[in-house]
Amino acid sequence: MLTPKLDHLIKQLQILPSVGQKSAQRMALQLLSKKRQQGINLAAALDIAMKEIIECRHCHSFSDDEICPICRDSRRDSSLLCVVESAADVMAIEQSGAYRGRYFVLGGHLSPIDGINADDLHIDELIARIKNEAISELIIATGSTIEGQTTAFFIHDAVCNHVTKITRLAQGIPMGGELEYIDSITLHQALQNRGSL
Template sequence: MAFSPLVDELVESLRCLPGVGQKTAQRMAFHLLERGRSGGVRLAGALGNAMDGVRRCESCQNFSDTETCGICENPGRNNGTLCVVESPSDLLAIEQSGDYRGGYFVLMGHLSPIDGVGPEEIGVERLINRVVHQGVSEVILATNPTVEGEATAHYIADRLDGKDVLITRLAHGIPVGGELGYVDGFTLTHAFRGRKPLSE
């Protein structure tokens, strides 16, 4: 049974979210229309504002509504240490652990030639330029411990070879195949304290 075109469009639009199939999208749409109209209006406004106003930070590529994000502008951060992560959710997980006070570079993905994602798409050149021009002394490669994450870490390490910078990798403690966004703060803190050079 088909609903009105507006309802069908709402359901289809909700399916763009990760893990949301047809039935879940229908439940969400019906909830908003039956009991959550004020919440739906607020959600629509927030989505519109975010789509129009959120950009990438000029320095670290993290999401920001200003040219430079709050972390990069914070004078209390140690800019000599740069943590490279795959996504904003990974950055958030590390920040919530409360143990790291350096800078970040958010790749917004990992190398995946099969999907057409190469070094240009994740900003490797921008990362190298930042390391060279900002006097970074240590780069922590905190890509996820997946096949793609490991390949990305090794590629970046190869590109930084000879640049007079210490390259470290998060210690194990983060489960292989897991993602930083789902790891608890204690495990992240332990992994940071046990990091070691990638070449070992």
């Protein structure tokens, strides 16, 4: 028999990914007993983010303004374009620190079985962008799943006449990967694409 506002908070916290009843309860009680002001600040940040963050008009990543900080940044190489499935992928690549070009977020991958066709993604807009801009290299960084590969081939076929260099991320064994635990398709790719030491 919980007090209603606490009960409601515990239910609401469970919308967060991998937060169940027990974790939600622990979160709610810890905030209530020791971090009330921080809880209020979190509520405000959440409310503002949900209501005010929009999609960048240029790359479809998340942005506070019409054009996101990456698209606005004149120091980035605008002749490099990296196509990804989601804003989460943009964040992952940014955190690697290995890329200084621009991005384009498709908003998913092609998956006819789930009814996701080219019209549901920003593919037409991507093609238009490639035709209008002087892109020297298009990096198609969709996932290395069947759907991600299909999406990559689809985009390649649509734009291969408009951009000379189209690349995919290298496939191979991940850092810290123990050979015995790596699946055979990955090992096959890693062997085929082996480089000299």
